[in-house]
Structure formats: C-alpha cells, structure tokens
Amino acid sequence: MTTTRADASRDDTEAFRFLAWAWNVTAAKAYAEGRTPEGRLSPRAWAGFLSAIWINEDHISEVDLSAPLIAVPIPNAGPLIIDGWHRIARALREQVTELPVIILTEQEEYACRIYGGDKAPTARFR
Template sequence: MDDEVFTLLGWAWDVALASRLARRHPIRPAAIRTLTGIMGLIRIDPDHAATVDLTKPLLIVPLPYAPPPGNRLVIDGWHRIHRALDLGLEELPAFFLDLTDERACRLRGGDV
C-alpha cells in the first residue's frame, strides 16, 4: 500500500518510504516481547492478524530522544506481533532502520 502511514499520538511515519529504506539493512531477528510496551495503544483486528505472513519483516525505527530499552518503535507489523504472541513465538524477522532513515520517513512529530 503506497500511502500507508503509521500514526502514534502526534507522530507519523511513511511506511512505504520506510520499506524502501529498509532494503539497505539486513533482516535480523527481533525479540517481540521487548517491542510490545505500547501495544495497548494499537488497534488490532484479530481476524486480519490470523491471516498475516509471519515471514514478512517488521519495520522498526529508533525513537529520537528516548533512552534504551524503550527506544525502538514498530511502524509496520503489529498484526504480525499479535499473531506471533498468540502462537507463543519469541522472535520475528525485522528491519531495524537507523536514525537517518527514521528522520527521512517521519512525516510529523518531534522537531519536524
């Protein structure tokens, strides 16, 4: 979907651009439980989650100004995380974008 945007509170990221930028990075395993701190804020459709492809990598950006360990945000893949948790999985494949990529795909929020 070319116009997909992930929005959280006053922040937003262009997911299509993040997907293109992600191709420069290796796919690495992500420990999904460490990424679920904001899951209560994410709207999940359980029917859709049951059909997602768990081999498609998550898109994860670093959050500027946030200290570790909570400085990583999933901008694409919440339904995959939901399904993986239901199945008892601990990891999913992921692209970890860097700060330059995060800033390039951020549409609003922070000091934009």
C-alpha cells in the first residue's frame, strides 16, 4: 500500500493504492467536501495497517486531527481508509482515541476508483 501523487507531468492528482486497487483521492475529497462526518473511528483499530502503508515521518506532526478521514466501501469486504493515514499515525502517537470519518457511497467509491475489482487500469502510475 502506498499513498502517492500521480505523475506530476500529467496532473496533480493525489492517489491511494492498496494491493491491486487504487483511488483518486482528489476526487474523493471533492465528494467529501462540506459533509458532516458520519461518525468516529478508533485509530488503534487501524494501527496494524500502518506497517504496510508508506508514511512521510516529517508530515505526521503537520496534519490536522480535526480533518475527517475518508473511507470507501470495498465490495464484499467493508470500509477502507483512502485518506488520513498520517492522521491515524499522529493520533496513535498522541493517544487520541477517536477521529472523525466520512464514508463515501458505493457509487462515489466506484467513481473515485482508478483500478481494482472490476475496473482495469487505464493509466500507468509510477
């Protein structure tokens, strides 16, 4: 899993990759903008994923813990956080027990999904 920016020569789209799946985080943020978080989640419940996600250590202290995480429903699985892993890392370090979360709809998830599941890659990411 990685969080990366797509090739800047093409555009400045922020993307999140997880195994054979990827989402356009820029689009996800547009869907989430202005929404009230549906709930809160425990960073501790997601701590095990951090070892598999690239985290910029210098960025952790700069993130705003009041900004909601963005999660998407994964078909036949459950929600997956696609934006907010640095907030989770900071929350764990500072022993914050809950973070706000916005969960996109199935339709929004599919629109943001770059590839994975029944969507084949249409562009190559480095």
